[in-house]
Amino acid sequence: MQEIHGFRVLPVTYEEGVQHYMYIRPHVSTQQDTKYPAGRTLFVVNIPPDATQQAMRDLFRKAGTVEAVDVRRASDEEQPPADGPPAVEPLPPMEPADAYVATCSNAHVVFLDASSLDRALKLPARFQTKPYKWQCERMQGLSYLIERYRRHRPPHEAVKKHVDTAVARYSWIRAHPQWLMEQRARGNTTTSVGVGIKAAGVGENGELLDEDGFVIVQRGNKYGRSGGEDNTFGAMTPAFEEELRQHPEKKKARELEDFYRFQFREKKRQQFASLRAQFEADKQKIAQRKASVRFKPY
Numbered sequence: 001m002q003e004i005h006g007f008r009v010l011p012v013t014y015e016e017g018v019q020h021y022m023y024i025r026p027h028v029s030t031q032q033d034t035k036y037p038a039g040r041t042l043f044v045v046n047i048p049p050d051a052t053q054q055a056m057r058d059l060f061r062k063a064g065t066v067e068a069v070d071v072r073r074a075s076d077e078e079q080p081p082a083d084g085p086p087a088v089e090p091l092p093p094m095e096p097a098d099a100y101v102a103t104c105s106n107a108h109v110v111f112l113d114a115s116s117l118d119r120a121l122k123l124p125a126r127f128q129t130k131p132y133k134w135q136c137e138r139m140q141g142l143s144y145l146i147e148r149y150r151r152h153r154p155p156h157e158a159v160k161k162h163v164d165t166a167v168a169r170y171s172w173i174r175a176h177p178q179w180l181m182e183q184r185a186r187g188n189t190t191t192s193v194g195v196g197i198k199a200a201g202v203g204e205n206g207e208l209l210d211e212d213g214f215v216i217v218q219r220g221n222k223y224g225r226s227g228g229e230d231n232t233f234g235a236m237t238p239a240f241e242e243e244l245r246q247h248p249e250k251k252k253a254r255e256l257e258d259f260y261r262f263q264f265r266e267k268k269r270q271q272f273a274s275l276r277a278q279f280e281a282d283k284q285k286i287a288q289r290k291a292s293v294r295f296k297p298y
Contacts, residue, residue, distance in 0.1 A: 008124045011131035012048065012059070019131060020048050024124070026117065027108060040067075042109040042120050047071065048134060049100045051107065055136040060109050063123060064116020070108045071101065084179065085172040089165040092154050096147045 002009045007023035014020070027033075027041035042060065053069040060066055111117050123132075173180055201209045210216055 002124070007045070008121060010044075010124045011127055012134040013131040014134055020046075020134065022046050022048075024121065026121070035070075036108050036110060039114045040111050040117055042111070042117055043106065044109060045104070045106045047101060047105055047107050048136070049102075050136045051101055051105075052136060055134070056107055056109060058135060059132060060111075060120055060123075063111070063120035065112040066109060066116075067112050068108075068110040070110075072106055072108070085169045085176075086165060088169050089161045091162050092151060092158055094148075094151050096144060096151065 004023065007025045010022040010024050012020050012022065023045045025043055027036050027038065027043040029036065029038060044056070047056070051071060053071055056069045056071065057066050060069075109120070111120065201213075203209050203215065
């Protein structure tokens with residue numbers, strides 16, 4: 001039986017003949033753990049990406065009665081830094097495909113008795129020559145659409161938790177401006193504010209642009225647009241700033257022409273008034289020329 005750093009290799013196979021290897025060992029805790037009791041809990045790493053509680057139960061049910069299965073994603077173990085803002089509780093996955101676990105995710109399988117754990121540790125030897133055929137229900141058709149519909153309407157408790165943690169993070173950042181300045185000094189402009197649209201570039205007039213090329217609406221002043229709520233860094237490039245010094249007329253806002261109906265009517269009035277004034281000026285010129293002619297035949 002192959003072992004790697006205390007883990008036993010448990011192979012499983014898919015319908016296409018692709019093999020996946022999980023690694024199992026008894027769960028070890030340095031303190032009294034009521035959730036994962038010692039002697040009855042199996043620790044499983046590198047679980048398949050489509051692993052679910054039911055699929056894990058079906059596999060380890062061959063060793064004995066399974067009391068509980070806890071599938072943990074790799075992202076669930078990431079803890080925010082102690083000196084930083086609190087993390088935002090994400091919303092549940094909106095798409096059924098997003099429920100797949102990431103690489104290096106693990107699971108804890110709690111059995112009813114210690115003998116079941118012993119039999120589970122012998123599963124690698126049992127499936128060494130003929131790996132276990134991994135069975136996980138894949139949603140498709142109507143079941144997929146129903147699950148997608150349900151996921152796009154998360155429960156009120158999940159939405160409230162997400163909003164509360166987002167507000168708590170924003171409040172913490174506003175109350176600790178020094179931390180915000182340190183993050184920006186390090187060049188970190190994505191996690192310093194915590195929420196908002198990430199700027200992907202700068203336009204020809206100094207405006208911030210998103211990934212699709214649209215202008216990000218921001219607060220600004222007479223000195224230019226700002227990329228932060230406290231105007232700590234500007235979006236104006238040095239080249240554009242030098243161009244404004246040489247051509248200050250570009251700073252004037254350009255008004256849309258013939259956009260409103262009153263603008264069109266006013267433009268017509270001005271044209272008629274200009275034509276009438278030109279007509280009167282031409283009449284005066286003709287009268288002056290007639291008066292200046294010396295020859296009068298009759």
